[in-house]
Amino acid sequence: MRNLLEQLTDEQLAEVKRQLDMYTQGVEDIIPTEELEWKIAKSVSENRPLRIKLGLDPSAPDVHLGHTVVLKKLKQFQDNGHLIQLIIGDFTGKIGDPTGKSTARTQLTDEEVKHNAKTYFEQFGKIIDMDRVELHYNSKWLSSLQFEDVLRLAGKITVARLMERDDFEERIALGKPISLHEFFYPVMQGYDSVVLESDIELGGTDQHFNILMGRHFQERFGKEKQVALLMPLLEGLDGVEKMSKSKKNYIGIDEEPKAMYGKTMSVPDHLMLKYFELVTDLTAAEVQTIKTNIETGKLHPRDAKMMLAKTIVTMYCGAVEAEKAEQDFVTVFQQGGTPEFVPAMKWGKREAPLLDALVELNLLKSKSEARRMIEHRGVRVNGEIVTDLQFRLNAVDEPLLQVGKRVFVRLAP
Structure with missing residues (x-):
């Protein structure tokens, strides 16, 4: 690895450094960094674009700002002439990624996958040049595998390794079931990297396990291992949970x-x-x-x-x-009015004191601050000023909560 860098000209070394600095900015983790530098150096030396993989299961039709964190990093690679491998998980999407899930996900139909994928393409074009993307559907290779091929693939990974997933460990500890098909999700995602011979795979930090499966299976198939480039997760409007449409804490890039x-x-x-x-x-x-x-x-x-x-x-x-x-x-x-669009926050409770809600929803930092805000007539529920410190909120009614002049939230149970 070091020998390759020593063979580069000063101009080539400067280009390697420029790209490395760009790709590492804002990244949460790189596994491993030295291999990323080597791959960039090899690309510069051979004048060959790197193959940059991003896998997507179109589980929902809308792209939000959380998705753009990875897409913007993808654009940096594209702007430097590298090949973007966009994989639509039309086969894996039928299983659903178990990452972060306490139960098995609902399996998507072919029609749902195709509809959501089409919407993705239209919205991705706002960030990356879709005319310069190598588009793949992983059903092309996964659906053609014979049962014997699946057994051979499964033989290249141990159950112990699969059980390292935090979500699987948690579900077992809670006595919640894990269906056998869920174990195959990371196996199939890893196999995608084998087929495409990807150099780098991008994803959020919650994809750590799945992306490392690509390195694992590439090595087991005798191929050069990909580098995992993990981006931080973007919290949504609630300030706590990862941005997600299901949590109603998102900003869509196709919204009004x-x-x-x-x-x-x-x-x-x-x-x-x-x-x-x-x-x-x-x-x-x-x-x-x-x-x-x-x-x-x-x-x-x-x-x-x-x-x-x-x-x-x-x-x-x-x-x-x-x-x-x-x-x-x-x-x-x-004019002291209410904005036309008010974000919804999922509270997770049916009823509780207003004081608790203001803090739990991160609208105010502490109960003492919330108490002062109420006493100073700075909190409204459904447009009415609340001064009663014992006031209780009922989330089932989806009340409109206003804190100060500019913070508006509609609670969801």
Whole structure:
């Protein structure tokens, strides 16, 4: 590995460093970093593009900002001339990725997979050049495997290794069942990398186990192992859970500009800089300037969030629509009204004290702060000011909760 770097010219070494710095920025983990550098060096030396894999199970039709964290990193590779291997898991999608699930997922039909995949393609085109993507459906090779082939593939992985998955361990500890077919999900995802001979696979940190399966099976089949490049997960509007449509805490990239702007204004303050870094086109230096200005008081957090909202809407809807969305937002709040689009937060409770809800939903930092806000008439439920510290919320009614002038949330049970 070191010998290859020593053979490169100064110009080639500079190019390797430039790409390595770009790909490592904002990444949570690289397994292993030295192999990533070697693969880039080999690509530069041989003038051969790397094969960059991203696997997707179209379990839901909408793309949200959480998905774009990986897609934006994919675009960096594409902009440097590397080959993007986009794998639609039309076969694995029928099983469903068990990652993070306490029960087996509902298996998708062929029609659902095709419909969701078509929507993905349309929305991905807002971020990457779909005309320069190598598109694959893994049913092409997985559906043709004979039972003997499946047994041979299963023989290359131990049950103990599969049981290292945290979600499987947790389900066994809780006495919850694991169906045999769920064990085959990471096996099939790993086999995708064998067939495509991928150099690098991208995914969120929750895909750590599945992506390492690619390295495992490539090695067992005598092929060069891929590098795992893991991106951080983006918390949703609740500030706690991973952004997800099922949790109703997401911002879709195909939403109406007003909805996109309004939802972004509901992003918790402590996540603002993470959103700037992971989902906008701002440079690291620009994000650092925003951070410094907030810390020194030059930039009010509210104005920073408006900048974030306008930047995101501009990226997906254009500058004109972003300007309209901002003006609508300002007008609504100057008149003391309620925004047209209010994000929903899943609470997980049917009924509880308002004080508890304000803290548990991360709308306020502590009960003492929540108590002060209520006493100072800063909390409304369904438009009515609440001053009773014993007031109880009923999430079944899906109440509209307002904290201060600009934070609006609709609770979901």
